[in-house]
Amino acid sequence: IELQRPVGDRIVFDDLENFSFRVDHRAYTDEDVAAQEMTKIFDRCWLYVGHESEVPAPGSYVSRDVGGRPVVMARGSDGVIRVFANSCPHRGALICSQPAGQARSFRCPYHDWTFSNQGDLVGVPLPDGYGPGFRKSDFGLARHRSDSYRGFVFATFDPEQPRTLTEYLAGATEYLDLIADQSEVGMEVIQGAQLHGARANWKLMMENSVDIYHFRALHKRYVSYIESLGTMAPRRRGGFARALGRGHGANELVPAAARPLAYWTPMFPPEVRSRMEATAARFVERFGAERAQRITGANRALMIFPNLMIIDAIGITIRKIDPVSAGQMSITSVALAPKDEDPDIRELRKSHYLTFLGPAGFATPDDIEIVESCQRGYLNRTLRFSDLSRGMAKEVPETTDELPAREFWRQWDRLMHDGDDDHEEAQDVTQRAERQGAQRR
Ligand code: FES
Ligand code: FE
Structure with a gap:
């Protein structure tokens, strides 16, 4: 049953001539818009499912919701990672109720149909009740199209999705490479997710x-805390914002101190610090000075449309943001780290992850409180728009510009109007258009 009416008037007002970019608050408050997002965005795009390291061995699996649908990501006994609908082909029950584990097969608790970890139906109790037309091969778990890029696994629910994952990711691959290159033996998700x-x-x-x-x-408060310790403050030294095509964006900033972890925090014992410097030196050997500097010397936030953020600063946080309703979201965060990390550095990484970006850290509670405050502010329906035009009139965007958000909204607007997200050249379309505007000025 289609319970939809089209997005009536415009939601996104993109005025390159006047350097004005506004979004109607109904985009955040209207349940009809929220319902349409599920079919026009979440049913169409490639969506992040998880990281390959979460299913390290044949038989490992995780189950979670992706785009509002319960799925299982499992590495079969053949070593292949697949993404299945977590729903029994018999009468629909969840075939997997554990968040993660190891299994040769999944047994549906309702009538005990059993599926191999490759998705085949292998066992049916009381099979004598079925006629000759009943073939087990017709009742395997429904499999979603999935693929991975540098260890990051995505799936799409659109059988007509015209793009490969790499095409879809467009310029975001450059940033995924900067993250994946942080270990020669691979990156891994640190066990345990934070859900809020x-x-x-x-x-x-x-x-x-x-x-x-x-x-x-x-x-x-966080900035003044760091300053009060007499250690280096996370002073902004420079950097830039990027539109990466197809709704993806990033910003990159060169902080006061080097990576892979934030040196400026006060708790680095000198011997750990020197080991970190040795790690940084190995990057120079592997990648040359320039790229090594970018990997180890810059912080970055990568936004992959529609709902994945990878924040590579003070440790690496993978944050999946899911709509629940127009005014409610759920957030799942995990930390990513090099598999071969020095144990002391790993401990510091975990502590940074918890104390800064964790839901009870220094930063995230501020962010949660302020987005909830925006949502409440929208109750004043006379103030209709958010303005996201900062930096629109500049030829070279700074990190503090709202360019990545504009790239997100332009893609959102195209998809919500059933538009094609095809550009001649996906990358930098937003940026080029804005630059031309700035030059005209
Ligand atoms: Fe799964 Fe019946 S619903 S076995
Ligand atoms: Fe913040």
């Missing part, structure tokens, strides 16, 4: 996660 919610629209958290403009204002 916020009473705000999911897109507010996407905007917030790639927004550097707010850092000094909203997180001033």
Whole structure:
């Protein structure tokens, strides 16, 4: 049953001539818009499912919701990673109720139909009740199209999705490479996810996660805490915002101290610090000075449309942001790290992950509180628009510009109007259009 009416008037007002970019608050508050997002965005795009390291061995699996659908990502006994609908082909029950584990087969608890970890139906109790037309091969688990890029596994529910994952990711691959290259033997998700919610629209958290403009204002307690310790403050030294095509964006900033972890935090014992410097030196050998500097010397936030953020600063956080309703989201965060990391550095990484970007850390509670405050502010329906035009009139975008958010919204707008997301050349379309505008000025 289609319970849809089209998005009536425009939601996104993109005026390159006047350097104005506004989004109607109904994009965040209207349940009809939220319902349409599920079919026009989440049923069409490639969506992040998880990281290959979460299913390291044949038989490992995780189960989670992706785009509002329960799925299982399993590595079969043949070593292949597949993404299945977590729903029994008999009468629909979840065939997997554990968040993660190891299994040769999945048994549906309702009538005990049993499926191999490659998705085949292998056992049916009381089979004598079925006629000759009943073939087990017709009742395997429904499999979603999936693929991975550098260890990051995505799936799409659109059988007509015209793009390969790599095409879909467009310019975001450059940033996934900068993350995946941080270990020669591979990256891994540190066990244990943080799950929390916020009473705000999911897109507010996407905007917030790639927004550097707010850092000094909203997180001033954190900044002053670091300053009070007499260690280096995370002073902004430079960097840039990027539109990466197809709704993806990033910003990159060169912080006051080097990576792979934030040196400026006070708790680095000198011997750990020198080991970290040795790690950084190995990057120079592997990649040459320039790329090594970019990998180890810059922080970055990568936004992959529609709902994945990878924040590679003070450790690496993978944040999946899911709509629950127009005014409610759920957030799942995990930490990513080099598999071969020095144990002391790993401990520091975990502590940074928890104390900064964790749901009870220094930063995230501020962010959650402020996106909830925006959502409440929208109740004043006379103030209809958010403005996201910062940096639109500039030829070279700075990290604090709202360019990545504009790239997100332009793609959102195209998809919500059933438009094709095809550009002649996916990357930098937004940026080029804005630059031309700035030059005309
Ligand atoms: Fe799964 Fe019946 S619903 S076995
Ligand atoms: Fe923040």
